[in-house]
Amino acid sequence: MSLKNYGEAEIQEDLNKLLLKVQKELKKKMFPRKHIKLLWRDVNIGLKKLDDTILGTYETIKDKDNELKIHHKININNWVYDEYKNGLYGLGIEKRYCKRRLNNTIAHELIHAYVYEKYEWLGDEYGFHRDGSPVFLSILVFLNIPSGHAAMKGFKHTDIYKKVKEYVSFESLEIYLIHLTCEYEKKFRYLETIILQDENKVYINNFTFSAGDTTGLKGEVTNTAIIKGCMSKANIFTIGANADIDKLNDLVLSKVNRNVFETKHVMLYCETIRDKRNKYKLQSMNI
Incomplete structure (x- = not known):
């Protein structure tokens, strides 16, 4: 199977669930037993065709009319999500590895967002x-x-x-x-x-x-x-x-x-x- 076999709505719902799951895991590691948000700004996640050597990217999106108003954007390379769904080479090989790689990619990009919010004011x-x-x-x-x-x-x-x-x-x-x-x-x-x-x-x-x-x-x-x-x-x-x-x-x-x-x-x-x-x-x- 490939991405063509999945609808855009299905993919987006899947990515949103993964994003929420990884956010909760990070918050638990960073601020155990504390009822605080990991991020104060909204985070959007989606697929994007990137260079084959890139797993994902992070963007800070600033409002055109107000630069102080921002949200975070995480882009996941198409092939990373494809292998997450189907395993390496579409053969179901090492599917567990592919899932861990996608989760780590999302976590990596979320830390970009976290550091931006926490430290960029300095x-x-x-x-x-x-x-x-x-x-x-x-x-x-x-x-x-x-x-x-x-x-x-x-x-x-x-x-x-x-x-x-x-x-x-x-x-x-x-x-x-x-x-x-x-x-x-x-x-x-x-x-x-x-x-x-x-x-x-x-x-x-x-x-x-x-x-x-x-x-x-x-x-x-x-x-x-x-x-x-x-x-x-x-x-x-x-x-x-x-x-x-x-x-x-x-x-x-x-x-x-x-x-x-x-x-x-x-x-x-x-x-x-x-x-x-x-x-x-x-x-x-x-x-």
Whole structure:
């Protein structure tokens, strides 16, 4: 059998039941004997044709007229649900494994939603709910929810991972994670602007946690300009859980000084004679 043998209403009812079941299981593990909601916003779940290597995805859907009004969207890859219903290759092989895989996928995406609601108010632009975030990865580890991203493999070699493994209650873990989130937010704010007066340089930096493919610090985009004789660089970094927060200042300066970025732009403002001279210099430099 294939998905063609199931009606849309039947599939949606099945997914809704699975979503509710997994939510209850997570709540029991995270907040035993407490009458609180796992999530405050609505969650929609559905099937979607995705890349064959992807089990599911999470989306934060914001209202067009009010960005503060959101709901969560979980997409399950068609083939994941198909094998859940029919087993591997449609032969009923390892059907139990397929059911566990689907449940774990839903749980994984629900934790994205949970971290968004619980931690993003501390720094919405940083993406604490993304796959490369140490906060998100910590909760997955505590709940024994799998992740196929490189970020999880790298995370297992960090001191944060060792600390997470020591916690026996989710509430105590969250106290640690809230402090950790504040540390990252404080460091990111501190590094937003780096002024090197002796070198006549200003660096403006933006950070966001990776989607799971970056474990350390990666330079994504840099924009360079000369304004009144001062070199200004605006930089975008993605960061993974393996980047040592205590060494982040040195890591950023190293990336900027070596100009290690995926994409580089030069914006040549010529407000002075010196700027005009620098324009021709910049055109021949790798900046």
